[in-house]
Amino acid sequence: MIDALMQVLQPSVFMYMIIGVILGVFIGALPGLTATMGVAILVPLTFWLQPQEGLAMLIAIYCSSIFAGGIPAILINAPGTPASMATAWDGYELNKKGQTGLALGINAIYSALGGLVSTIFLLVAAFPISRVALSFGPPEYFALAIFGLSMMISVSGKSIAKGMIMGFIGLFIATIGLDPILSYPRFTFDNPNLLDGISFIPIMIGLFGLGEVLSQILESNKKEKVKKIKVGRIIPNKQERKQMRKPFWFSSALSTIIGAIPGAGGDIASLISWEQSKRFSKKKKEFGKGSLEGLAASSTANNAVIGGAFTTMLTLGLPGDSVTAILIGALMMYGMQPGPVLFTDHVDFVYVIIILLFIANLIVLFVGLAGANLFSRIMLVKREFIWVAVILFSIVGAYALNNSYFDVWVMVVSGIIGVILRKLDFPLGPLILALILGPMAESNLRRSLSMSLDGTAAYFFSRPITVTLLSLAILSLVFPVIKNVIKKYKTKNS
Amino acid sequence: MKKWYLMILVLFIALLAACSSEANNSGGENETEDNTQDSNEESKYPNKQIELVVPYSPGGASDMVGRTVGSFMEKELGVPVVVTNKTGGTGAVGMSYVEGKNPDGYGIGYVPVEMSMVKALGFADVEPANFELLGRAIVIPAAVTVPADAPYDTIEEFIQYAKDNPGQIRVGNSGTGSIWHIAAAGLAEETGAEFKYVPFDGAAPAVAALLGGHIEAVSVSPSEVKANVDGGDLKILAVMSSDRDPTFPDVPTLIESGIDLEIAAWGGFAAPKGIPDDVKSVLEEAVKKAVASEEFQTVSTERGLNASYLSAEEFTDFASKQFDFYNELIPNMDLQ
Numbered sequence: 135m136i137d138a139l140m141q142v143l144q145p146s147v148f149m150y151m152i153i154g155v156i157l158g159v160f161i162g163a164l165p166g167l168t169a170t171m172g173v174a175i176l177v178p179l180t181f182w183l184q185p186q187e188g189l190a191m192l193i194a195i196y197c198s199s200i201f202a203g204g205i206p207a208i209l210i211n212a213p214g215t216p217a218s219m220a221t222a223w224d225g226y227e228l229n230k231k232g233q234t235g236l237a238l239g240i241n242a243i244y245s246a247l248g249g250l251v252s253t254i255f256l257l258v259a260a261f262p263i264s265r266v267a268l269s270f271g272p273p274e275y276f277a278l279a280i281f282g283l284s285m286m287i288s289v290s291g292k293s294i295a296k297g298m299i300m301g302f303i304g305l306f307i308a309t310i311g312l313d314p315i316l317s318y319p320r321f322t323f324d325n326p327n328l329l330d331g332i333s334f335i336p337i338m339i340g341l342f343g344l345g346e347v348l349s350q351i352l353e354s355n356k357k358e359k360v361k362k363i364k365v366g367r368i369i370p371n372k373q374e375r376k377q378m379r380k381p382f383w384f385s386s387a388l389s390t391i392i393g394a395i396p397g398a399g400g401d402i403a404s405l406i407s408w409e410q411s412k413r414f415s416k417k418k419k420e421f422g423k424g425s426l427e428g429l430a431a432s433s434t435a436n437n438a439v440i441g442g443a444f445t446t447m448l449t450l451g452l453p454g455d456s457v458t459a460i461l462i463g464a465l466m467m468y469g470m471q472p473g474p475v476l477f478t479d480h481v482d483f484v485y486v487i488i489i490l491l492f493i494a495n496l497i498v499l500f501v502g503l504a505g506a507n508l509f510s511r512i513m514l515v516k517r518e519f520i521w522v523a524v525i526l527f528s529i530v531g532a533y534a535l536n537n538s539y540f541d542v543w544v545m546v547v548s549g550i551i552g553v554i555l556r557k558l559d560f561p562l563g564p565l566i567l568a569l570i571l572g573p574m575a576e577s578n579l580r581r582s583l584s585m586s587l588d589g590t591a592a593y594f595f596s597r598p599i600t601v602t603l604l605s606l607a608i609l610s611l612v613f614p615v616i617k618n619v620i621k622k623y624k625t626k627n628s
Numbered sequence: 629m630k631k632w633y634l635m636i637l638v639l640f641i642a643l644l645a646a647c648s649s650e651a652n653n654s655g656g657e658n659e660t661e662d663n664t665q666d667s668n669e670e671s672k673y674p675n676k677q678i679e680l681v682v683p684y685s686p687g688g689a690s691d692m693v694g695r696t697v698g699s700f701m702e703k704e705l706g707v708p709v710v711v712t713n714k715t716g717g718t719g720a721v722g723m724s725y726v727e728g729k730n731p732d733g734y735g736i737g738y739v740p741v742e743m744s745m746v747k748a749l750g751f752a753d754v755e756p757a758n759f760e761l762l763g764r765a766i767v768i769p770a771a772v773t774v775p776a777d778a779p780y781d782t783i784e785e786f787i788q789y790a791k792d793n794p795g796q797i798r799v800g801n802s803g804t805g806s807i808w809h810i811a812a813a814g815l816a817e818e819t820g821a822e823f824k825y826v827p828f829d830g831a832a833p834a835v836a837a838l839l840g841g842h843i844e845a846v847s848v849s850p851s852e853v854k855a856n857v858d859g860g861d862l863k864i865l866a867v868m869s870s871d872r873d874p875t876f877p878d879v880p881t882l883i884e885s886g887i888d889l890e891i892a893a894w895g896g897f898a899a900p901k902g903i904p905d906d907v908k909s910v911l912e913e914a915v916k917k918a919v920a921s922e923e924f925q926t927v928s929t930e931r932g933l934n935a936s937y938l939s940a941e942e943f944t945d946f947a948s949k950q951f952d953f954y955n956e957l958i959p960n961m962d963l964q
Binding site: 174175177181267268269270271272312314315316317329330396397450451452453456459463466467469471472473474475577581584585587 | 685691692695699710711714715718720721724749751795796798803804805824825826827828829832833835836837839840841842843854855856858859860861927930
């Protein structure tokens with residue numbers, strides 16, 4: 135441990151870490167540039183550095199880009215990364231209410247805290263957590279996806295019917311491309327661009343970036359009023375902190391585990407944490423309308439995933455998410471094979487990584503708070519300038535993702551559809567939810583069926599985690615109905 | 629006054645955003661311009677970013693080979709080589725994408741063994757003859773891997789167990805019709821054992837499912853199970869190469885165990901058909917040097933891949949023979 139500290143506490147390590155944080159903030163804040171992309175691009179550049187320097191930079195990019203994805207989500211309702219989808223739901227509402235500073239502050243503080251807590255989990259319970267992650271087989275993934283999809287109703291807004299329509303459209307879009315089990319092309323019309331399906335991120339950028347701007351432009355003709363935006367305070371007060379304590383701890387623990395499960399990352403974790411925090415909250419109604427709890431839950435969740443993902447990577451040598459998949463490659467380049475042996479042969483190196491994660495999160499906290507003022511000042515700029523900038527970012531981001539013009543078209547079409555949907559008051563949440571979870575549900579259902587020894591669905595019911603998650607999903611669907619019936623019955627009687 | 633300051637700030641950010649995606653391009657161009665100031669700058673290949681398509685997700689063996697060679701080529705050619713992962717369809721999506729690229733040398737791809745299989749599998753109309761092959765980089769045998777506490781210690785015992793419990797052995801692989809799927813199916817075909825095949829989205833989730841006890845075996849590459857074999861959670865029963873794998877010299881081959889089967893994955897690099905000869909030779913040379921580089925050798929040893937270079941010509945011949953082999957083998961297999 136001391137050795138590891140000595141390795142890390144060097145000016146050069148801090149320098150690379152700060153460079154990483156700054157790069158990460160840009161990557162995260164620009165829709166379309168993802169943490170995965172940032173890390174992948176920089177890995178080859180870090181080979182001429184010392185392992186602790188290179189990792190400092192990569193870890194810093196990872197932590198800060200996930201945090202920074204929340205900044206455009208709060209300021210302009212366009213999540214910078216899929217993991218900050220849920221941050222936009224409450225953060226943007228807070229911004230509209232004039233609590234911009236507070237929203238940015240919470241995003242910074244709870245992102246950092248989530249990262250720190252999950253790192254502590256990694257430090258004290260790496261092996262138990264990885265065992266929990268391994269207990270997730272295909273049936274459990276399927277159940278987790280269904281559990282997540284059950285929140286479609288709660289993100290539907292005013293009309294459940296409209297929400298469902300959007301959700302099923304999302305599920306349909308998710309089936310386009312080669313099917314995940316037999317690789318049979320579906321709805322591809324012999325267009326090779328469609329073989330891999332329609333990627334999710336251009337749709338997200340279109341709906342939330344371009345779509346938001348276009349509808350603001352259309353709205354602005356009607357009411358021309360100049361709003362004076364105050365940054366306001368950044369640090370939440372004692373009472374607010376108390377209110378956010380429960381969703382914070384809850385999201386940290388839940389997201390560390392979701393992060394540890396291979397193949398489930400920040401997007402799924404923040405959606406599920408947001409939904410579960412809502413379920414246990416005393417102020418359910420506020421969620422999606424500027425709830426501090428909701429914002430804290432999603433901000434915590436997407437960064438808490440990082441500790442979990444590192445846990446799986448270090449203990450099992452398997453990627454916990456797409457960023458750690460690339461980091462495994464980087465570690466091997468440094469001659470470290472992640473896996474159980476790392477803990478016996480190179481335990482110092484494990485400590486180096488843990489210490490780097492701690493420091494990276496502290497720097498995120500510092501940069502986040504110090505920058506909140508600066509970031510929120512963007513809102514003081516004339517709206518026309520923001521519009522132009524967002525449109526520019528959207529186009530560049532959609533293209534940069536896969537260097538594909540097809541994605542740009544997907545983005546533009548999604549943007550236009552986004553405007554129409556906003557006009558008609560169709561909620562976008564269920565669509566995004568279905569796009570993220572649909573493929574996971576489908577492939578794992580079919581994979582599970584191929585695993586079931588007698589080929590029947592009975593296989594699912596012999597697995598405790600699956601049964602629990604599926605029951606919770608059913609309960610969350612049925613419970614509001616029952617509650618409504620009881621309510622009606624009561625009002626009738628009284 | 630203050631307003632102006634902020635406007636400039638926003639414009640600056642906008643510019644930065646535009647640059648961040650183009651930065652690689654311009655940076656690369658400058659470099660080549662420096663190198664070739666007297667020659668005609670525009671036409672000299674390469675003068676902009678090269679896209680290297682890996683048809684599998686980040687983190688796997690193919691990705692690793694692609695990225696290592698990519699980073700070496702970057703130094704060698706003086707332009708950025710950007711690795712993009714286009715997954716799906718057992719690699720067919722990524723390969724079709726490369727096939728359809730403009731044959732100018734700025735879009736090339738990593739091509740795995742699946743190149744000579746997907747047509748036989750009926751997935752896509754991809755075959756080696758549709759590409760200009762640039763060189764082979766690696767060969768990786770299939771390794772039959774089971775949990776360390778499984779009741780069988782040798783491949784013979786495993787086969788016997790599978791025969792005694794037909795349909796009870798679930799073998800994970802990296803996707804329907806992937807080489808690791810064919811490897812397990814080939815083993816079943818050769819020995820008369822009966823397996824259930826479970827396709828995953830890549831080898832890593834299959835290994836995770838094996839570690840979690842959700843399936844009984846995986847047939848993937850030795851490198852993909854190395855971490856957990858070293859850690860004592862998994863054991864390899866046999867490898868499917870003609871010689872023992874250098875990473876695991878104690879593990880017997882199938883042939884040693886009396887099962888006449890040899891299935892190995894391989895990987896190399898390819899460009900779309902019709903690229904100019906001078907461009908092709910630049911790329912061939914870069915691949916050759918990359919595979920011979922110390923970096924690549926270290927990485928491949930470290931990850932349990934066997935670096936095994938074949939020149940463009942040899943590789944073309946090899947790939948077409950493999951294409952014939954799988955087109956004979958696969959139609960006879962029961963893959964479901």
